[in-house]
Amino acid sequence: MRKxxxxxxxxxRQNMVKLLNQHVTDLTDLFVQTKLAHWNVRGPHFIAYHELFDTLASHLNELTDAVAERATALGGVAGAPVQSIASQTSLDTWPMNLxxxxxxxRMLAERFAVVANSARAAITASADADPDTSDLFTEASRMLDKDLWFLEAHLAE
Ligand SMILES: [Fe+2]
Known part of the structure; x- marks a missing residue:
């Protein structure tokens, strides 16, 4: 940790950096999975889904940056190499045959739900120790819930 x-x-600060970096890991994995969906999706609604997934990926990109930079601001080292992301992510591997x-x-909605619900848990986990980090997780949670709604709205459930 930096002074x-x-x-x-x-x-x-150490506890917050650890919490923030777990989210950087999960968000980075979710970003890649969203891009895999963007590139490989096929079907009658191709263009709508292709464009939606790219919009969601750009939201994740911005959010990952904000979460990582909070870790840096607190004196930590932000992020992780892809090899660590692969072993530490909370998400299941994206099925490439899909x-x-x-x-x-549906698969993407499941992944977004994992990250959205984990951001919600992080609001409480950080609230007493560092209200600023907690506020960032509140923003993350609200954004992820909204994007999850966009995905779920395409499913007739
Ligand atoms: Fe593209």
Whole structure:
């Protein structure tokens, strides 16, 4: 941990960096999986899904940046190499044999739900120690819930 003028204890900062970096890992994996869906989806709704997935990927890209930079601001090292992301992600591997639009969107909705619900849990987990990190997770949670809604709205469930 780097020294900083932020007046949170090193222990608190360390805990927050660990929590933030787990989300960077999951968000990075989700970004790649969303791009795999964007590239490989096929079916009658191709163009709508192809474009939706790219919009969701760009949201994830921005969110990952904000979460990683909070870890840096707290004096931590942000992010991880892809080899660590592969072993530490909370998500299951994206099935590369998937291309039918309805199956792709259901699979993606499952992945978004894992990350959205984990962001919601992180709001409470960080609330007492660091309200700023908690606020960032609130923003993340709201964004992920909204994007999950966009995915779920395509499923007649
Ligand atoms: Fe593209």
């Amino acid at each position: 900083t003028r932020i007046n949170l204890s090193e222990q608190v 291309s039918r639009d309805a199956e792709v969107i």
